[in-house]
Amino acid sequence: MKTNPGRFFEDYRIGETITHAVPRTVSGGERALYHALYPARHALYSSDEFARASGLSASPIDDLVAFHVVFGKTVPDISLNAVANLGYAEGRWLAPVYPGDTLRSESTVIGLKENSNGKSGVVYVRTRGLNQNGDCVLEYVRWVMVRKNRLDAPAPEAVVPELKKALAPADLVIPAGLDFTRYDFALAGEPHRWGDYQVGEQIDHVDGVTIEEAEHMIATRLWQNTAKVHFDATFRDDGKRLIYGGHIISMARALSFNGLANAQMIVALNGGAHANPCFSGDTVKAWSEVLDKADTDAPGVGAIRLRLVAVKQGAAPFALKGEDGKYAPEVLLDLDYWAVMPK
Amino acid sequence: MKTNPGRFFEDYRIGETITHAVPRTVSGGERALYHALYPARHALYSSDEFARASGLSASPIDDLVAFHVVFGKTVPDISLNAVANLGYAEGRWLAPVYPGDTLRSESTVIGLKENSNGKSGVVYVRTRGLNQNGDCVLEYVRWVMVRKNRLDAPAPEAVVPELKKALAPADLVIPAGLDFTRYDFALAGEPHRWGDYQVGEQIDHVDGVTIEEAEHMIATRLWQNTAKVHFDATFRDDGKRLIYGGHIISMARALSFNGLANAQMIVALNGGAHANPCFSGDTVKAWSEVLDKADTDAPGVGAIRLRLVAVKQGAAPFALKGEDGKYAPEVLLDLDYWAVMPK
Amino acid sequence: MKTNPGRFFEDYRIGETITHAVPRTVSGGERALYHALYPARHALYSSDEFARASGLSASPIDDLVAFHVVFGKTVPDISLNAVANLGYAEGRWLAPVYPGDTLRSESTVIGLKENSNGKSGVVYVRTRGLNQNGDCVLEYVRWVMVRKNRLDAPAPEAVVPELKKALAPADLVIPAGLDFTRYDFALAGEPHRWGDYQVGEQIDHVDGVTIEEAEHMIATRLWQNTAKVHFDATFRDDGKRLIYGGHIISMARALSFNGLANAQMIVALNGGAHANPCFSGDTVKAWSEVLDKADTDAPGVGAIRLRLVAVKQGAAPFALKGEDGKYAPEVLLDLDYWAVMPK
Structure with a gap:
C-alpha cells in the first residue's frame, strides 16, 4: 500500500525519535495570512520597526504560526489514528522564527500506556521544532489516545512521564536581545504594563468572531495539517467538519x-485542553x-502566566x-501559558 | 478596565493628534492576498517589470491596500463608537508603498459639532499614513457620527472645517519618476488612452462578484480593522455581519x-458615500x-477624475x-477619485 | 465600447500570436496562499533546504501555480466567449519559477475549425509562459469551442493540428541541476521510490476535501482568471458558480x-478533460x-507518467x-501528466 495508514498504538516504542515529513520555509506570505485569518x-x-526597537532583528513570525507549523507536521505520524488529543505540557519557545527560516519537526516517544479495554492506549511524545541551522525553536509534550490495529499486540510496559504542571519562571527562555525599556505603549495599543496586572485578575476580551468553513480550512491547510476530519464533510456521520483545535x-x-x-510574546505553554468541539457558525x-x-533578567521585560x-x-x-x-458546554479551550510584557 | 472602550464624542478635542496603534510592515504576502480577494x-x-518600465523602482502595494492599512488603525480610536461613517474628503496619495515598508497612522481632530439631540456629534479628523522614514504616504479627512457616553458633558464649540469638494489638478501629487511614455498597452490589457475618455462618459464594468462571509472577513482582518459588526454574527439583532465599506x-x-x-494609480479621493449596507450573498x-x-507635468501622464x-x-x-x-436602494458606494493614465 | 467583449471565432487567424495582458510578479505570498488553498x-x-539538497537554488513556486498564472492571462483573449474547454496537449514545464520572477503569456493560433452548425468553431492555441528574461517556463496546447458573433462571417479553411497523444520521454525537460541522489525520503514523507511503482498500478489517495465558494473564488482570482461564471451567482440560470477546472x-x-x-515535479501535461462540473459543497x-x-539523464531522477x-x-x-x-457522472477530472521521482 502506498498511502499512509498512520501509526497505531502498537507501532510506538519508548525512546524512538520520529522524523516528521515536509520541512517548510516561511515567508511574509504566512505572516500576511495569519493576520488575515485572525484578528492578530x-x-x-x-512591525519590523517595533521589533527592532525591542532588540530583535526584525518582526518574527507569530509564535503560534511556529507552533502550528511544527504541530502540523506531526499529525500524519502521531494523531492520524488518534481518538482524542488529551493534553499539552512543558511547551517552550526557544528562539524566534523569521521569514526565510525553514522548519522541520521530530518527536520522541516518552510515554506509553495501554488502556484497560485493550483497544487503545495513550502515547506521550516530546516534539521539537528545528530550524535550518538545527536550532530547536520550540518544544512541547503532547499526549493522545491512539487506537490499536492488532488487538492481540501485547501491551507495552506502561511508562507515564512526570510532567511539570507549569513551567517555572527559571525555565522560561527570553529571546536573546529582547529589551522593552524603550517600549512604545501608544504604538502597541494599550497603556497597561506588567505591573498593572494582578494575579487573579480576569479580563473579558469583548470581541467575537463567527467561524466560517473556508477560514478554518484555509488556516489548517496552511499548517499542512491534513487530518481529514477538518476537511471532508462526508467523513463524520453528522456531516460536520470538526475545527482544528489550533484554530x-x-x-x-x-x-x-x-x-x-502588551502580552507580546508567548514563551511557554504550561497546558491546554480542547474542552468542547467547535463547528462552523459558532461565534x-x-x-x-x-x-x-x-x-x-531581560531589560524591561516581565513574565505573566495567563489562562486563556x-x-x-x-x-x-x-x-x-x-x-x-x-x-x-460552551467552553472550547482552556489554555495555560506564559507571555512576556513590558514592565 | 483593561479593554478599549473606544472614545466617545466628549473625548475629542479640537487640534489634538491621536497616534494610532499597531504599525504594520507589508510584504508580498499582503500583495498576493489583495489579488486573491479582489479581481485586481x-x-x-x-508586475515589477511593468512598474520599472513606468519609472518606479518596483511594483508598489495597491493604493487601496495603503488606504485600508492606514484606515484600519484608526478604527479603535475613531469609529469604535461611531453610529455612521459620514464622508471622506481631501484624500491624497503622496508616495507609493513598497513591500518592506512599515506603515503607521495618526489623526488630528479638525472639527467637532454636537448634534441637536445632545446624544451624539460629528467628529472630523485628518488622518495621515506614515512610513518608517516618517514620510506621509497618504492623507485624508473623514467624518463620523459618534455617540456621547456622558450625556451631560458640555457641547464643545462647534467647528466645521471647510473641505474641498474635490482636489484641484494642482493638488495632485504624481509619484516621483512616473513616466508613461513607454507604456505597453497590450500588457496593460486595454488600448484606451487618456485622450480616449470624454467627460460625462459612462462605463458599465460588466462583471459581478457574489460576496462571501469568509472573504470579507479575511479582507477586513488583513487591514487589522477589528470592528465587531463585521465579524460577530451575534452582534446585530438581525444576525447579519455588515461588510466593511472598504471591501x-x-x-x-x-x-x-x-x-x-489604464487608470493605473489612484492619486486622490475627493469624496465618497457608503450609500447602502452590503451583506454576504449580495452580488x-x-x-x-x-x-x-x-x-x-509627468511625462506621458494624464489625470482623470472618476465617479465609481x-x-x-x-x-x-x-x-x-x-x-x-x-x-x-441597490447603490452601495458612490466614490469620487482622481487616477493617472497614459496619454 | 471600453470594456473587453472578448474574441469570437471569426476573430482568430491561423499563425497570429496574441500577447496576453497583465504580467505578474510572484512572491512568497502566492506560495503561502497555494499551501493554504490546497493540501499541498x-x-x-x-522547503528551500530540501530544494537546495536537490540541486535547485531555492524552492520554486508550485508547477501548477505557474500553470494557473499563465493560463489565467489567456482567459480574456481565448475563452471569454468559449462554450467549452475541450482539451490540453503537449504541455511542458521548461524551467522552474522562483519568487521574484515575473510571468507573462502569449498564445499562437495553431488550429481553427468551424462547426457544421455555423454558430461556433474550435480554436487551437499554443500558449507560452515567459519570465522576465524572456525564457519560456511553460508551454501547452489548449483547444476551446468559441461562439461566432457574426454568423455570416465566412468559415476559415479548417486547420487541425496534429498533437501528440503524450509527450515522449525524450521530450521531457528536467530542470537544470536537479539531482535526487541525496534525496531524504523521511523528510519527503514516503519511502516509495520510482522503482516501487508498477505500470498499471492504481492508488486511492484516500483523503477528501469539501469545496467552499470562498476558497475556489480566492484561488481563481489569485490567478487573475476573471471569467464571470466562477464569481457571479446571478450569471447562470441555476444560481450556481461553476468552479474553475484548474481548482x-x-x-x-x-x-x-x-x-x-515523491512524484515531486510535474514536467509534462499530456492531456486532460474536465469531465463534469464541480460546485460548492461537493467533496x-x-x-x-x-x-x-x-x-x-539527471542523477537519481526517474520519470513517471500518471493518470490523475x-x-x-x-x-x-x-x-x-x-x-x-x-x-x-462523479468524475470531475481526468489528467495525464509526467512527473519526476527519486530512483
Missing part, C-alpha cells in the same frame, strides 16, 4: 489583544485570567467548569 | 479594470463616470439617486 | 501526495494510475467511464 494585532509581530487557540489569543495588547469569544507573574479561555455563544461570564468538575 | 489586474501593481471600495475599483485598465457590480480630466459606483443585484443601468435625491 | 505537501515546493486540478494533485509524495477525492515510466482522476462524493472505486465510453 500584537505590534511585535506586525481556536489562535483565534482566542488574537482576541485577547483587547486587554492584553468565538475569549477571556483571560492572570495566574502568576515573574520577573526576568475560548467560549462560544451562550457562555456565562467567566464560566469554566460546573460543580461536577467538567467544562461548561 | 492593474499591471503596475501586478466594497476595493471590489468596485478592481471590477473597474474592465473598461479602465456586486460597478460602473464609472468620467467627471473631469487634467494634464500633468458599486451596485448590487437588481440595480437599473447607471441609476444613482431617485427623484428625492436619495441613493437608489 | 510536496517537499521540494515547501480541481490543484486539489487532486495535492491530494495525490498521499501515495505519491473532492482523487486516485491515480501509473501509465508509464522512463529513465532520465478527481471524483466527487458517490464515486465507485477507480471508476472512470461507463460502457458507453462516457465519463461516470
Whole structure:
C-alpha cells in the first residue's frame, strides 16, 4: 500500500525519535495570512520597526504560526489514528522564527500506556521544532489516545512521564536581545504594563468572531495539517467538519489583544485542553485570567502566566467548569501559558 | 478596565493628534492576498517589470491596500463608537508603498459639532499614513457620527472645517519618476488612452462578484480593522455581519479594470458615500463616470477624475439617486477619485 | 465600447500570436496562499533546504501555480466567449519559477475549425509562459469551442493540428541541476521510490476535501482568471458558480501526495478533460494510475507518467467511464501528466 495508514498504538516504542515529513520555509506570505485569518494585532509581530526597537532583528513570525507549523507536521505520524488529543505540557519557545527560516519537526516517544479495554492506549511524545541551522525553536509534550490495529499486540510496559504542571519562571527562555525599556505603549495599543496586572485578575476580551468553513480550512491547510476530519464533510456521520483545535487557540489569543495588547510574546505553554468541539457558525469569544507573574533578567521585560479561555455563544461570564468538575458546554479551550510584557 | 472602550464624542478635542496603534510592515504576502480577494489586474501593481518600465523602482502595494492599512488603525480610536461613517474628503496619495515598508497612522481632530439631540456629534479628523522614514504616504479627512457616553458633558464649540469638494489638478501629487511614455498597452490589457475618455462618459464594468462571509472577513482582518459588526454574527439583532465599506471600495475599483485598465494609480479621493449596507450573498457590480480630466507635468501622464459606483443585484443601468435625491436602494458606494493614465 | 467583449471565432487567424495582458510578479505570498488553498505537501515546493539538497537554488513556486498564472492571462483573449474547454496537449514545464520572477503569456493560433452548425468553431492555441528574461517556463496546447458573433462571417479553411497523444520521454525537460541522489525520503514523507511503482498500478489517495465558494473564488482570482461564471451567482440560470477546472486540478494533485509524495515535479501535461462540473459543497477525492515510466539523464531522477482522476462524493472505486465510453457522472477530472521521482 502506498498511502499512509498512520501509526497505531502498537507501532510506538519508548525512546524512538520520529522524523516528521515536509520541512517548510516561511515567508511574509504566512505572516500576511495569519493576520488575515485572525484578528492578530500584537505590534511585535506586525512591525519590523517595533521589533527592532525591542532588540530583535526584525518582526518574527507569530509564535503560534511556529507552533502550528511544527504541530502540523506531526499529525500524519502521531494523531492520524488518534481518538482524542488529551493534553499539552512543558511547551517552550526557544528562539524566534523569521521569514526565510525553514522548519522541520521530530518527536520522541516518552510515554506509553495501554488502556484497560485493550483497544487503545495513550502515547506521550516530546516534539521539537528545528530550524535550518538545527536550532530547536520550540518544544512541547503532547499526549493522545491512539487506537490499536492488532488487538492481540501485547501491551507495552506502561511508562507515564512526570510532567511539570507549569513551567517555572527559571525555565522560561527570553529571546536573546529582547529589551522593552524603550517600549512604545501608544504604538502597541494599550497603556497597561506588567505591573498593572494582578494575579487573579480576569479580563473579558469583548470581541467575537463567527467561524466560517473556508477560514478554518484555509488556516489548517496552511499548517499542512491534513487530518481529514477538518476537511471532508462526508467523513463524520453528522456531516460536520470538526475545527482544528489550533484554530481556536489562535483565534482566542488574537482576541485577547483587547486587554492584553502588551502580552507580546508567548514563551511557554504550561497546558491546554480542547474542552468542547467547535463547528462552523459558532461565534468565538475569549477571556483571560492572570495566574502568576515573574520577573526576568531581560531589560524591561516581565513574565505573566495567563489562562486563556475560548467560549462560544451562550457562555456565562467567566464560566469554566460546573460543580461536577467538567467544562461548561460552551467552553472550547482552556489554555495555560506564559507571555512576556513590558514592565 | 483593561479593554478599549473606544472614545466617545466628549473625548475629542479640537487640534489634538491621536497616534494610532499597531504599525504594520507589508510584504508580498499582503500583495498576493489583495489579488486573491479582489479581481485586481492593474499591471503596475501586478508586475515589477511593468512598474520599472513606468519609472518606479518596483511594483508598489495597491493604493487601496495603503488606504485600508492606514484606515484600519484608526478604527479603535475613531469609529469604535461611531453610529455612521459620514464622508471622506481631501484624500491624497503622496508616495507609493513598497513591500518592506512599515506603515503607521495618526489623526488630528479638525472639527467637532454636537448634534441637536445632545446624544451624539460629528467628529472630523485628518488622518495621515506614515512610513518608517516618517514620510506621509497618504492623507485624508473623514467624518463620523459618534455617540456621547456622558450625556451631560458640555457641547464643545462647534467647528466645521471647510473641505474641498474635490482636489484641484494642482493638488495632485504624481509619484516621483512616473513616466508613461513607454507604456505597453497590450500588457496593460486595454488600448484606451487618456485622450480616449470624454467627460460625462459612462462605463458599465460588466462583471459581478457574489460576496462571501469568509472573504470579507479575511479582507477586513488583513487591514487589522477589528470592528465587531463585521465579524460577530451575534452582534446585530438581525444576525447579519455588515461588510466593511472598504471591501466594497476595493471590489468596485478592481471590477473597474474592465473598461479602465489604464487608470493605473489612484492619486486622490475627493469624496465618497457608503450609500447602502452590503451583506454576504449580495452580488456586486460597478460602473464609472468620467467627471473631469487634467494634464500633468509627468511625462506621458494624464489625470482623470472618476465617479465609481458599486451596485448590487437588481440595480437599473447607471441609476444613482431617485427623484428625492436619495441613493437608489441597490447603490452601495458612490466614490469620487482622481487616477493617472497614459496619454 | 471600453470594456473587453472578448474574441469570437471569426476573430482568430491561423499563425497570429496574441500577447496576453497583465504580467505578474510572484512572491512568497502566492506560495503561502497555494499551501493554504490546497493540501499541498510536496517537499521540494515547501522547503528551500530540501530544494537546495536537490540541486535547485531555492524552492520554486508550485508547477501548477505557474500553470494557473499563465493560463489565467489567456482567459480574456481565448475563452471569454468559449462554450467549452475541450482539451490540453503537449504541455511542458521548461524551467522552474522562483519568487521574484515575473510571468507573462502569449498564445499562437495553431488550429481553427468551424462547426457544421455555423454558430461556433474550435480554436487551437499554443500558449507560452515567459519570465522576465524572456525564457519560456511553460508551454501547452489548449483547444476551446468559441461562439461566432457574426454568423455570416465566412468559415476559415479548417486547420487541425496534429498533437501528440503524450509527450515522449525524450521530450521531457528536467530542470537544470536537479539531482535526487541525496534525496531524504523521511523528510519527503514516503519511502516509495520510482522503482516501487508498477505500470498499471492504481492508488486511492484516500483523503477528501469539501469545496467552499470562498476558497475556489480566492484561488481563481489569485490567478487573475476573471471569467464571470466562477464569481457571479446571478450569471447562470441555476444560481450556481461553476468552479474553475484548474481548482480541481490543484486539489487532486495535492491530494495525490498521499501515495505519491515523491512524484515531486510535474514536467509534462499530456492531456486532460474536465469531465463534469464541480460546485460548492461537493467533496473532492482523487486516485491515480501509473501509465508509464522512463529513465532520465539527471542523477537519481526517474520519470513517471500518471493518470490523475478527481471524483466527487458517490464515486465507485477507480471508476472512470461507463460502457458507453462516457465519463461516470462523479468524475470531475481526468489528467495525464509526467512527473519526476527519486530512483
